[in-house]
Amino acid sequence: MKLIYIGAGFVGACSAAVMADSGHHVLVYDIDKEKIMMLGSKDRAVIEQCLFEKGLGDMLVRNAERIVFTHQIDDVALAIHDTDAIFMCLPTPEKGDDGSSDLSFYEQAALELSEILKKRNDSTQSKYVVIVNKSTVPINMAERAYEIFTSAGVKNFGVVSNPEFLVEGNAIGGSLKPDRIVIGGMNQDDFAVMRKIYERFVTSPNVKYLEVNPREAAAGKLLANFFLFSRLVNTYEVLGRVAESFADIEFEKLREILLSDERIGKWGFFNSAFAGGSCFIKDAKSLRKQLSEAGASVEHVERMLHGNNYQFNNFYDRALREAKFNFANRIVAVIGVAFKRDTNDVRNSAAIKAVECLIDDGAKEIRVYDPAAIPMFKNHFLPAKDERYNKIRYCASEEEALESSEACMILTDWPKFRTHGELIKKICPPPYLIMDGRRMLAGQFEELSSLGYDIIAVGSPFIKGKK
Numbered sequence: 001m002k003l004i005y006i007g008a009g010f011v012g013a014c015s016a017a018v019m020a021d022s023g024h025h026v027l028v029y030d031i032d033k034e035k036i037m038m039l040g041s042k043d044r045a046v047i048e049q050c051l052f053e054k055g056l057g058d059m060l061v062r063n064a065e066r067i068v069f070t071h072q073i074d075d076v077a078l079a080i081h082d083t084d085a086i087f088m089c090l091p092t093p094e095k096g097d098d099g100s101s102d103l104s105f106y107e108q109a110a111l112e113l114s115e116i117l118k119k120r121n122d123s124t125q126s127k128y129v130v131i132v133n134k135s136t137v138p139i140n141m142a143e144r145a146y147e148i149f150t151s152a153g154v155k156n157f158g159v160v161s162n163p164e165f166l167v168e169g170n171a172i173g174g175s176l177k178p179d180r181i182v183i184g185g186m187n188q189d190d191f192a193v194m195r196k197i198y199e200r201f202v203t204s205p206n207v208k209y210l211e212v213n214p215r216e217a218a219a220g221k222l223l224a225n226f227f228l229f230s231r232l233v234n235t236y237e238v239l240g241r242v243a244e245s246f247a248d249i250e251f252e253k254l255r256e257i258l259l260s261d262e263r264i265g266k267w268g269f270f271n272s273a274f275a276g277g278s279c280f281i282k283d284a285k286s287l288r289k290q291l292s293e294a295g296a297s298v299e300h301v302e303r304m305l306h307g308n309n310y311q312f313n314n315f316y317d318r319a320l321r322e323a324k325f326n327f328a329n330r331i332v333a334v335i336g337v338a339f340k341r342d343t344n345d346v347r348n349s350a351a352i353k354a355v356e357c358l359i360d361d362g363a364k365e366i367r368v369y370d371p372a373a374i375p376m377f378k379n380h381f382l383p384a385k386d387e388r389y390n391k392i393r394y395c396a397s398e399e400e401a402l403e404s405s406e407a408c409m410i411l412t413d414w415p416k417f418r419t420h421g422e423l424i425k426k427i428c429p430p431p432y433l434i435m436d437g438r439r440m441l442a443g444q445f446e447e448l449s450s451l452g453y454d455i456i457a458v459g460s461p462f463i464k465g466k467k
Helices: 009-021 031-039 042-051 056-062 073-082 104-118 140-149 171-176 188-197 214-245 250-258 282-294 299-321 350-360 374-378 388-389 398-402 415-427 440-449
Strands: 001-008 025-028 069-072 087-089 129-133 157-161 181-185 206-210 331-335 365-369 392-394 407-408 435-438 455-456
Touching: 001 009, 001 157, 009 056, 009 069, 009 087, 009 171, 025 073, 031 069, 042 056, 042 140, 042 214, 073 104, 073 250, 073 374, 087 104, 087 188, 104 140, 104 407, 129 140, 129 188, 140 157, 140 214, 140 398, 157 188, 157 214, 171 407, 181 188, 188 415, 214 250, 214 282, 214 299, 250 350, 250 415, 282 299, 299 350, 331 350, 350 365, 350 388, 365 374, 365 398, 374 392, 388 392, 398 415, 407 415, 415 440, 440 455
Parallel strands: 001 025, 001 087, 025 069, 087 129, 129 157, 181 206, 331 365, 331 407, 365 392, 407 435, 435 455
Antiparallel strands: none
8 A cells, every 4th residue: 555644743653664564655744854854864873863762763774665754745746646545643732721722734734735636646536545634633523624625626535533542652562563443434435445554453363443433533532541641640649649648558559459450450550740741631631622612511521630730739849848948049950851761752741840840949950861852851941932941951861960969850760760769879968859750769768768868759758868
């Protein structure tokens, strides 16, 4: 099959790579020339600098003969004549704070694509083509897309909702061994095309290949993200709060008790300072807005969004409230800025919120370290936007970040940070405040407190240094 991808972000690049690995011929278009050059470099190191996703670089290099990256719209026009499907992987960011989705990127791309589609096959439009919505979109987006293309004069096409359920940090592995593939089609022609594209999975005994209507597919994506988001929020709003509020209760022991109950399930029992990333918050807000417009109650969705914000605010405020530690004129190390391990994505990361708060509270210097996400993080704190951002110092190692600091915040669950306690003992003599927003040092809390370190950790009461 011959496929075109519009948009080379996380979803587009990873999905396109797997399609090429499945034997399809893929053209990936994006207006970001630098991104296109890096992804198409055939150099794993360069690819990972652009998009840090395990296995992506190797897969793109291995399948270079079947995948082409371009920033030239004319290349799309040349390829359109025998294309079977076009995957729309455009950003749909929040518009304001009410949950509205900014569809301007999608709509602009659709209009430009319409002009190309109308001219395919010497303007006869004889070749049937499927437009595939891959990004998370409003529930009625397939109908809206069909109207956009039809109004522009496009004929002989279909619109399918094929939401992406990839997990950042394991997108390639998850795509090669998916638990389900959801196809929301309007007719059997569309389903037939999609079955050929996903042929390797259609009859697999280990993959649920689900054919539904477009609204069900789009709603299923929103709901899947909301249920995952609510599991995280419930974990630290209930389980974590119990462990923080009562002495002689260990978060990990409570977690083990709950995990032994098969009815509850095993995913999501992680305590953190904030549930970030590109999807959970945005999709919860989108679900809230769409439910509200349909006249349904949104109280439960509101509670989850409030609980997530409260978790971070409570974690940060505990420094002054419990440890009597004022951040003004202090040097603070922020360890980990990606929203989670194994990615360079910093969207909605706890570190962004933390640095903003530290700057507002008058911190003297903020020393930041992350093994993969510093370039992305810098884009949020350009000194040209606010001269106070000059207080941020980007460090090449944990040791450099800890040097001369009076407190540290661990905000990403990179495995290497589990040995962070040893570095603190070596570099940062007490009195010193450790704020563990991921419980990475849980096994060392007792030892560290015995040496005089004050500890604030999600899922634990305040631990006062004993010296």
